[in-house]
Amino acid sequence: MALVDAGVALLRERGPDKLSLRECAAKAGVSHAAPGYHFKNITGLSTAIAARGFALFCEAMEKRLEASAPAATERLSAICQGYLDFATEHPELFLFIFSGQKFNETDEDFALHTSRSYAILRETCAPLIPEGTDPEEIEILVWSLVHGYAHLAMTRKKENPGLGRGWPDFSTLMGHLHKALQASG
Amino acid sequence: MALVDAGVALLRERGPDKLSLRECAAKAGVSHAAPGYHFKNITGLSTAIAARGFALFCEAMEKRLEASAPAATERLSAICQGYLDFATEHPELFLFIFSGQKFNETDEDFALHTSRSYAILRETCAPLIPEGTDPEEIEILVWSLVHGYAHLAMTRKKENPGLGRGWPDFSTLMGHLHKALQASG
DNA sequence: AAGCTAACTTGACAGTGTCAAGATAAAGCA
DNA sequence: TGCTTTATCTTGACACTGTCAAGTTAGCTT
Numbered sequence: 499m500a501l502v503d504a505g506v507a508l509l510r511e512r513g514p515d516k517l518s519l520r521e522c523a524a525k526a527g528v529s530h531a532a533p534g535y536h537f538k539n540i541t542g543l544s545t546a547i548a549a550r551g552f553a554l555f556c557e558a559m560e561k562r563l564e565a566s567a568p569a570a571t572e573r574l575s576a577i578c579q580g581y582l583d584f585a586t587e588h589p590e591l592f593l594f595i596f597s598g599q600k601f602n603e604t605d606e607d608f609a610l611h612t613s614r615s616y617a618i619l620r621e622t623c624a625p626l627i628p629e630g631t632d633p634e635e636i637e638i639l640v641w642s643l644v645h646g647y648a649h650l651a652m653t654r655k656k657e658n659p660g661l662g663r664g665w666p667d668f669s670t671l672m673g674h675l676h677k678a679l680q681a682s683g
Numbered sequence: 684m685a686l687v688d689a690g691v692a693l694l695r696e697r698g699p700d701k702l703s704l705r706e707c708a709a710k711a712g713v714s715h716a717a718p719g720y721h722f723k724n725i726t727g728l729s730t731a732i733a734a735r736g737f738a739l740f741c742e743a744m745e746k747r748l749e750a751s752a753p754a755a756t757e758r759l760s761a762i763c764q765g766y767l768d769f770a771t772e773h774p775e776l777f778l779f780i781f782s783g784q785k786f787n788e789t790d791e792d793f794a795l796h797t798s799r800s801y802a803i804l805r806e807t808c809a810p811l812i813p814e815g816t817d818p819e820e821i822e823i824l825v826w827s828l829v830h831g832y833a834h835l836a837m838t839r840k841k842e843n844p845g846l847g848r849g850w851p852d853f854s855t856l857m858g859h860l861h862k863a864l865q866a867s868g
Numbered sequence: 869a870a871g872c873t874a875a876c877t878t879g880a881c882a883g884t885g886t887c888a889a890g891a892t893a894a895a896g897c898a
Numbered sequence: 899t900g901c902t903t904t905a906t907c908t909t910g911a912c913a914c915t916g917t918c919a920a921g922t923t924a925g926c927t928t
Binding site: 529530531532536 | 875
Binding site for chain 1: 914915916917918
């Protein structure tokens with residue numbers, strides 16, 4: 499959809515909080531109210547853009563998975579790397595989808611891609627769950643760590659300019675995580 | 684400052700992306716352009732509100748620290764609990780200060796409270812740094828984990844309604860973290 | 869040819885941030 | 899007392915925003 503393309507481009511140019519129906523319309527070469535026809539309001543357009551964001555998010559993780567060695571720990575590192583790839587390559591989309599603003603959760607596309615992203619995490623974690631512990635415990639542990647790392651790097655970047663630069667590399671954090679999993683399993 | 688109070692109340696009522704100079708003015712009982720005098724633009728007001736947010740953030744951590752046992756691991760758990768207290772009690776402020784929007788980083792108040800929050804983290808981590816490892820590595824490890832946990836809980840709350848409810852308690856994640864630190868030290 | 873529908877456009881409205889200009893009231897000083 | 903300066907607003911305007919109602923147009927069906 500051309501309007502979603504325009505929206506993504508707009509976010510990239512102007513920042514994650516500068517989305518505008520009218521500017522999207524102008525960018526796509528249609529009249530100012532055309533977006534209101536396809537998406538009933540700005541939440542609708544935002545949701546479509548967020549769905550696109552989650553799709554790219556999934557692709558980034560899957561791409562790293564395909565190139566990964568088959569060992570479970572390698573695969574876990576791979577999806578984390580994919581997570582960070584997405585945040586690095588699409589910082590505005592990353593902030594946009596995790597901005598806390600309301601999306602239309604009943605939107606089919608949106609629901610599809612958000613649940614797919616969690617499924618990737620779940621399946622990659624599965625072989626690493628220590629006996630007798632709730633899988634969700636490890637999933638949230640991993641997801642919190644990588645999400646927190648990426649999100650802090652983007653939002654507090656004055657003190658720490660740029661994801662990775664000036665920060666400990668994520669692989670060192672991953673090392674600590676693996677130690678914790680070994681100690682539990 | 685009454686306008687900042689009004690702004691915080693507005694965020695609480697309407698959500699973290701619904702701040703408006705004119706509505707703040709109305710809430711504070713002044714004319715629509717009065718906020719433009721005190722803060723030269725909406726970024727100025729946002730920065731003042733974010734500074735207030737970081738101050739409350741620091742207070743939440745310090746309050747838990749005062750009630751904590753003196754052991755270093757207890758103190759680390761305490762600031763994490765304070766972190767989560769803040770996110771729970773001021774969800775809109777939490778999302779607002781970590782929204783990724785630009786603040787005026789040269790603002791004195793803002794700089795003071797943001798650096799104070801990082802200093803609390805740094806000092807609490809200090810006794811736990813394993814010999815020969817970069818302190819920042821552990822600081823970012825801890826901060827990423829607790830921030831990721833809190834932020835995911837707030838932004839993806841459809842799948843996981845409410846911080847804590849339906850999620851593994853943070854103390855279990857903290858347990859894994861301590862294991863990792865023991866394995867390193 | 870007639871009718872129907874999807875995909876728009878046009879025009880209006882209230883709300884927004886921002887700016888320039890004026891008002892008002894207190895404070896400092898002659 | 900009167901005059902000037904300064905801080906703190908108010909008023910009014912402008913361009914921009916989302917949203918809605920109404921009109922238009924092109925393509926398909928019958």
